[in-house]
Amino acid sequence: MSMIRKVLEPIGDLWSLVVGLRITGRNFTRPQVTVHYPREQVPTDLTDSYRGPIALVPHPRDATKSKCTACMICVGACPSQCITVVKAPAPVITPEQEKTFQEAEARGEEVERPVAPREPVIWINDFSLCSLCGMCVEACPPRCLTFSHELNAVGTSRDAFLHNLLIPYPGSLKPTPEQVQKLQER
Amino acid sequence: MHYEQLGVTEGDFYNRNFEKGAREDTMILNLGPQHPATHGVLRVIVELDGEYVIRAEPVLGYLHRMHEKMGEVKTLSQFIPNTGRIDYGHALGWNWAFVGAVERLAGFEVPERAQYIRVITTEINRITSHLLWWGAFTLDLGAITPIMYAFDDREHLLDILQMPTGSRLTHSSFRIGGVCTDLSEKFIETVRDFIPKMRERLPMYRDLVTDNVILRKRLEGVGVMDADMCRRYGVTGPVARGSGLAYDVRQAEHFPIYEGLDWQVAVRTEGDSMARYLVRMDEMEQSLNIIEQALAALPAGPVLMKNAPKVLWKAPKGESYFAVEGARGKIGVHLVSNGGEFAYKVKLRSPCFSNLSAYAEAARGTILADAVAILGSLDLVIPEIDR
Numbered sequence: 001m002s003m004i005r006k007v008l009e010p011i012g013d014l015w016s017l018v019v020g021l022r023i024t025g026r027n028f029t030r031p032q033v034t035v036h037y038p039r040e041q042v043p044t045d046l047t048d049s050y051r052g053p054i055a056l057v058p059h060p061r062d063a064t065k066s067k068c069t070a071c072m073i074c075v076g077a078c079p080s081q082c083i084t085v086v087k088a089p090a091p092v093i094t095p096e097q098e099k100t101f102q103e104a105e106a107r108g109e110e111v112e113r114p115v116a117p118r119e120p121v122i123w124i125n126d127f128s129l130c131s132l133c134g135m136c137v138e139a140c141p142p143r144c145l146t147f148s149h150e151l152n153a154v155g156t157s158r159d160a161f162l163h164n165l166l167i168p169y170p171g172s173l174k175p176t177p178e179q180v181q182k183l184q185e186r
Numbered sequence: 187m188h189y190e191q192l193g194v195t196e197g198d199f200y201n202r203n204f205e206k207g208a209r210e211d212t213m214i215l216n217l218g219p220q221h222p223a224t225h226g227v228l229r230v231i232v233e234l235d236g237e238y239v240i241r242a243e244p245v246l247g248y249l250h251r252m253h254e255k256m257g258e259v260k261t262l263s264q265f266i267p268n269t270g271r272i273d274y275g276h277a278l279g280w281n282w283a284f285v286g287a288v289e290r291l292a293g294f295e296v297p298e299r300a301q302y303i304r305v306i307t308t309e310i311n312r313i314t315s316h317l318l319w320w321g322a323f324t325l326d327l328g329a330i331t332p333i334m335y336a337f338d339d340r341e342h343l344l345d346i347l348q349m350p351t352g353s354r355l356t357h358s359s360f361r362i363g364g365v366c367t368d369l370s371e372k373f374i375e376t377v378r379d380f381i382p383k384m385r386e387r388l389p390m391y392r393d394l395v396t397d398n399v400i401l402r403k404r405l406e407g408v409g410v411m412d413a414d415m416c417r418r419y420g421v422t423g424p425v426a427r428g429s430g431l432a433y434d435v436r437q438a439e440h441f442p443i444y445e446g447l448d449w450q451v452a453v454r455t456e457g458d459s460m461a462r463y464l465v466r467m468d469e470m471e472q473s474l475n476i477i478e479q480a481l482a483a484l485p486a487g488p489v490l491m492k493n494a495p496k497v498l499w500k501a502p503k504g505e506s507y508f509a510v511e512g513a514r515g516k517i518g519v520h521l522v523s524n525g526g527e528f529a530y531k532v533k534l535r536s537p538c539f540s541n542l543s544a545y546a547e548a549a550r551g552t553i554l555a556d557a558v559a560i561l562g563s564l565d566l567v568i569p570e571i572d573r
């Protein structure tokens with residue numbers, strides 16, 4: 001009895017093969033679902049919710065400047081410590097200027113001493129460390145950070161991922177040589 | 187007696203410190219850490235008598251990333267991205283466990299819409315996780331095609347999940363007191379379209395794989411774990427439910443949203459690899475039910491509570507524990523705070539760690555190919571074990 005079953009069972013089991021082949025055959029005639037990167041790209045409606053490297057928002061009145069006020073809150077919020085922001089330096093007051101200010105103050109006039117502009121001169125995101133978590137974007141009080149939808153972040157060295165976020169803003173202030181040097185030393 | 191004490195000098199620390207068995211005619215073999223049959227970098231040292239496994243000892247730690255320690259040097263909200271990276275399969279489950287622990291500690295009330303969003307996204311994430319397991323498991327068993335079908339569906343789901351979370355794998359979109367983005371109209375529509383499509387796919391999976399005689403012959407009666415054994419090792423999730431333990435954190439802890447929805451805890455009593463397989467297949471269907479109902483009942487309102495913690499928020503002093511049903515079992519976070527910005531201690535309870543500990547016993551006496559099948563049926567994610 002069991003001998004007969006042993007012979008018959010595998011024959012019955014062949015049915016699984018037929019089912020499998022039927023499903024495979026049906027799928028064979030379906031259109032391909034794979035996107036052949038880089039010859040093809042995924043449709044952009046799939047990528048506009050993607051969080052890419054962070055970017056700065058332009059200033060509402062002056063599009064050549066970013067909206068950033070160099071408040072440094074994002075630097076503290078970032079879990080990966082990959083943001084470097086350097087504020088614009090305080091303007092240098094020459095001794096003559098200082099003298100005229102003091103004289104004016106002695107006369108009892110209101111003196112407007114030049115203050116540091118509330119703008120960044122360096123804004124670097126180390127994308128090789130960034131975890132795309134969105135803490136900086138949510139923490140920024142003026143809401144001046146967004147995620148770009150850049151998918152193809154490729155580089156051949158680590159330095160290629162040091163994104164300078166001020167590049168699209170030619171109107172931003174330039175760092176002083178000392179500031180650059182200090183950054184390079186880090 | 188360890189091999190080192192017997193004068194063996196080859197092999198690494200674990201090989202030399204492997205206990206010598208009672209027999210002389212056995213072979214010691216390393217499965218992994220780089221082996222296609224062990225997902226990720228799990229290493230199992232097995233003692234073989236021909237094809238039969240006499241002993242199997244997992245070696246852990248190849249992917250240890252100090253997540254618990256990192257919790258002590260990052261502020262509470264800065265730790266959220268870490269939780270998304272503990273388990274790449276079910277990142278949102280970990281997200282939820284951690285923010286839940288913080289919320290419980292601080293006594294925060296999460297807006298209802300945010301709770302629904304958490305349920306919907308976590309369940310979608312559970313399906314993607316099960317699909318990944320399904321594909322990889324059949325790959326373990328030697329079937330190459332199913333993973334292509336699984337990834338077809340999974341890719342669509344990941345695209346959907348990207349809309350509210352912003353990423354496809356290491357989601358970190360839950361925030362203390364809510365979630366970071368609201369669900370868009372497009373998301374709701376796409377999910378509504380996707381659910382019937384997925385329901386049509388599941389019978390195809392059943393025909394192609396579940397009813398396949400080769401799969402059944404390889405899984406039925408293999409690696410039987412009874413309920414008692416599951417309890418002894420603290421096994422949870424689909425593995426425990428495959429052994430007849432109807433324990434699901436979503437139901438056992440009375441999660442607010444799940445309570446109001448119509449769904450069942452998938453349970454099988456056989457306790458073999460096939461039962462674990464079937465539990466997960468049923469769970470995908472249940473998840474679809476949950477998503478569908480939650481979408482229909484989605485209330486309007488804010489997604490983040492008012493006065494949600496800012497960057498330098500300090501948690502109150504105290505302890506809290508919060509558990510979530512992950513795709514692999516009970517995810518627990520025990521948070522101890524001494525009133526600072528950082529947690530004093532974050533203990534992460536990994537379900538896979540407990541599930542893997544049962545493996546040594548389950549694999550004893552099976553043939554090597556079955557041992558691999560049992561390993562696959564536990565649905566291990568190695569980064570989560572090592573944390």
Ligand code: SF4
Nearest residue numbers: 078130131133134136
């Ligand atoms: S997205 Fe996260 S990791 Fe990246 S810069 Fe912003 S805060 Fe830092």
Ligand code: SF4
Nearest residue numbers: 068069071072074140
């Ligand atoms: S938080 Fe916003 S405004 Fe402040 S430094 Fe960062 S980007 Fe600039």
